[in-house]
Amino acid sequence: MSKLSPEETEKLKNNLKEKGYKFTPQRRAIIDIIIKNEGSHLTTEELYDLVKKDCPEIGLATVYRTVQLLEELGVICKLELNDGCSRYELIHEEENHQHHHLICTNCGSVIEVQHDLLDDLEHEIEEKYNFKITNHSLKFYGICSKCKNET
Known part of the structure; x- marks a missing residue:
């Protein structure tokens, strides 16, 4: 499983802090699942099901809010693949x-x-x-x- 480098983690923490948010264990768990499943184009519900295995106390609303926040921060982007679902994937800094x-x-x-x-x-x-x-x-x-x- 690829993980965020220490520099990327620090940048994400600072980005969240600037916007008044904390880098909570739940947010870290969601990001880790997105990274672990890169290329899978997960929906929020699929992401929730995977995160819940490692973080059983997490709620679906937390996952929705975190996905929205990560999209606003430019960490992930939304894909519409004409299947009626919004799917998400990681954004890499080196991609134009x-x-x-x-x-x-x-x-x-x-x-x-x-x-x-x-x-x-x-x-x-x-x-x-x-x-x-x-x-x-x-x-x-x-x-x-x-x-x-x-x-």
Whole structure:
């Protein structure tokens, strides 16, 4: 399981403190579960079920509030994958943009595309429309290799 480095933990603590919040054991447990399940695109309810195993006293409302706070702080971002649920993933400081996703319309699996292939297009759009792009999100819908091979 990857963990927050001491520097990242300190930065998160300071960020919370600046906004009047504490780095509570519950918040740490939620962040640890998000990190441990990176790439799983968990919903708040799924996150709650996993955190509750290590932290049985935690309430669903605490998880919802913490997820909202972590999103406001830029630690996680919300993904809408057209399945009716809000899902969340960790934001890495080295990423310029959210990474892209391949979504299977048959089984619902989500594959992360790690390389940002839109740099040239983004630059062209900025030039043509005099518009400074700060982020983008891209989703491709189709059939994954597993489902393709089953047909």
